[in-house]
Amino acid sequence: MIAGRVSVRRARPPDAERLAEMERACFRSPQPHLILHVCGFVDGFLVAESDADLLGYVLFTPSSSSQARVMSLAVSPDYRRQGVGTLLMRGMLDVLRGRGFESVGLEVRVSNEAAQSLYADLGFQMAGVERGYYDDGEDAYLMEKNL
Numbered sequence: 611m612i613a614g615r616v617s618v619r620r621a622r623p624p625d626a627e628r629l630a631e632m633e634r635a636c637f638r639s640p641q642p643h644l645i646l647h648v649c650g651f652v653d654g655f656l657v658a659e660s661d662a663d664l665l666g667y668v669l670f671t672p673s674s675s676s677q678a679r680v681m682s683l684a685v686s687p688d689y690r691r692q693g694v695g696t697l698l699m700r701g702m703l704d705v706l707r708g709r710g711f712e713s714v715g716l717e718v719r720v721s722n723e724a725a726q727s728l729y730a731d732l733g734f735q736m737a738g739v740e741r742g743y744y745d746d747g748e749d750a751y752l753m754e755k756n757l
């Protein structure tokens with residue numbers, strides 16, 4: 611269980627190693643180098659924190675002047691199913707609305723029903739399929755939400 615209040619804040623450089631480790635623990639094809647390179651140096655990188663422990667993160671970026679894209683969302687296995695992923699996504703949506711973005715999109719593995727449910731609960735809708743999107747050949751669903 612999560613002890614204490616969960617807050618969402620911008621990632622900072624000292625978070626990098628812990629977040630790269632989380633990326634390795636959470637994904638079949640992790641990109642820890644991406645995390646290490648951008649942590650603390652981009653606006654679109656939020657972490658969830660409780661009692662100084664990092665619980666998860668969301669990384670997002672503009673894909674055009676009006677659209678943004680979610681690049682990664684992960685919650686540490688110890689803290690799942692307690693609303694942390696939802697909190698991070700809501701934090702991201704607030705940032706994007708504040709910056710005047712009109713929509714946000716993402717790719718999700720067709721097998722990743724947990725993430726698909728989370729996104730659907732937040733109002734994301736299926737927008738297509740990208741065949742062989744992942745390194746191992748799995749397809750991705752494209753999901754989008756108007757802001």
Ligand SMILES: CC(C)(COP(=O)(O)OP(=O)(O)OC[C@H]1O[C@@H](n2cnc3c(N)ncnc32)[C@H](O)[C@@H]1OP(=O)(O)O)[C@@H](O)C(=O)NCCC(=O)NCCS
Nearest residue numbers: 636683684685690691692693694695696718724725727728
């Ligand atoms: C997907 C992930 C980010 C969800 O984080 P989380 O903090 O556990 O999510 P939440 O607690 O906010 O869950 C919100 C909703 O998503 C759905 N959901 C989350 N995990 C689920 C699971 N294991 N099985 C089914 N539905 C699930 C549920 O609808 C849930 O609402 P509920 O708990 O009221 O039923 C987390 O499981 C994770 O890091 N997975 C590995 C990395 C990953 O797949 N990232 C997404 C890449 S596109």
